[in-house]
Amino acid sequence: MERDGPRGRAVVWKRLVPTPANAPALDGHTDTVPDIVGRLGAAIGLAIFTEGNHFPALLGGEIIEPFRAWTRAQPQYAGLTLDNIVVVTLPQPMIVGMLLGGGILLGNMTLEVNRASGFYPDIVMGGAAPLTQLRKASIAQAEGQVFAQSRGLSLLVAAGNPLGVHSLVDLKRPDIRIVMASESEPGARHQYISALDALIGQETTKSILSRETVTFPGRLGIQHRDVLQAIAARDADVGIIFHHLARYFAATYPELCAMVTVPGAEKFSSSIAMAQTIDPLRAPAAEAFSKFFLGVAREVYPRYGFAMMTEAEFGAMIRLE
16 A cells, blocks of 8 residues: 655645635635635624634534524614624634734734724634633633534545555554644644543554654644645645544545544534623624524534534533633
8 A cells, every 4th residue: 555646735725705806815825824714904793713623614604694694684683784704713722822912923914813903702612611711811701602512533534545544443553644633732632632542542542643743844733724734745644633624624625635434433522612702892793693603503513514412402501610
């Protein structure tokens, strides 16, 4: 078996919003900023800062545009201006860091993240721990609501599965190099390692991690960009990543990758919650989105590879303390 296919191939990320007319587009690998969606410098109608791993569902066409249409039919929200909804889909530590630090650097450019700039969230989404950090910093409100649950991990391999990886057992092979969320994303990384420990044993997991591709050209510390890039460039052979992301990548980039499901992985799931910020800049829009989103997410998210939640699980309140 050989590692065939193109080497050094860069992922050109699919657009999730229409291209503005008559505006230059920097669509090269290094010039693309896929995780800030919307128009900066224009009036923002709603801003959502979220952990990025559910971006295929949130930005997949069944949430944002239907929300706009829904508000137009609601007398109390019909006057909202929502043509510019800004969504930031970065890893949880980055979301927390840019809010606590008041900015984010993109190459030579710094974006200010504060109320004065307007580039500041009305709604934050993530796990309980990062939301609690934002609560302690007096950014998020005291309670969040759970809206999604993952199905654990799956494996991402090169298109055609040239190395014949069909299960976790194949990761024992000494020729298999794996890639997963880096230490900069401890929540996801520790979840994957805990799942591997339980499914194949700690010693086997240690052996697999000894063959982890830790660094490679272009690594950002964003697993929902890095893992596919490593597979596409043949810097790693198998990506360990959330099932819903592996599913999305395999469907969206079939020329680059394929998915291998892992039986029993759904037992090692995680949930995502949402909370409004304290005194949001666009409170009516935040209220409207929360109402709409919690009315549709339970049905929408399973279509994107998330678990179906019970009525008791979905919308459950969590204290951020």
